[in-house]
Amino acid sequence: MKKLKFDLLFAAALMLGGGLAVAHSATTVANTVFYNDAAEGQPEHWQPVPSGRTVSCDENPDNECTQTRNESGIVISSQAGDASLL
Numbered sequence: 619m620k621k622l623k624f625d626l627l628f629a630a631a632l633m634l635g636g637g638l639a640v641a642h643s644a645t646t647v648a649n650t651v652f653y654n655d656a657a658e659g660q661p662e663h664w665q666p667v668p669s670g671r672t673v674s675c676d677e678n679p680d681n682e683c684t685q686t687r688n689e690s691g692i693v694i695s696s697q698a699g700d701a702s703l704l
Contacts, residue, residue, distance in 0.1 A: 651667045652665060652684065653665060653667055653684050653703070654685075654701055667703070668703070671703050671704065673704070674702050675697050677699055682696060683697045683699035684696065684697045
């Protein structure tokens with residue numbers, strides 16, 4: 619009987635912890651990183667960075683490379699250079 623009670627308490631605690639983790643992840647803000655895939659001298663063309671990829675920016679002060687935007691689409695940071703996907 620004691621073992622069954624312990625197992626039920628453990629299962630309840632595990633479910634509560636999982637529920638709290640899911641609730642917390644639903645409220646976290648996800649910023650999105652965009653990169654400019656336009657050639658130098660062309661109008662900017664912003665694309666989201668594909669999942670699992672990263673962007674490298676070379677030193678070109680005349681071109682925008684990346685932008686990080688919040689959930690409202692407002693730019694919160696940017697970096698200059700020419701972008702290339704890695």
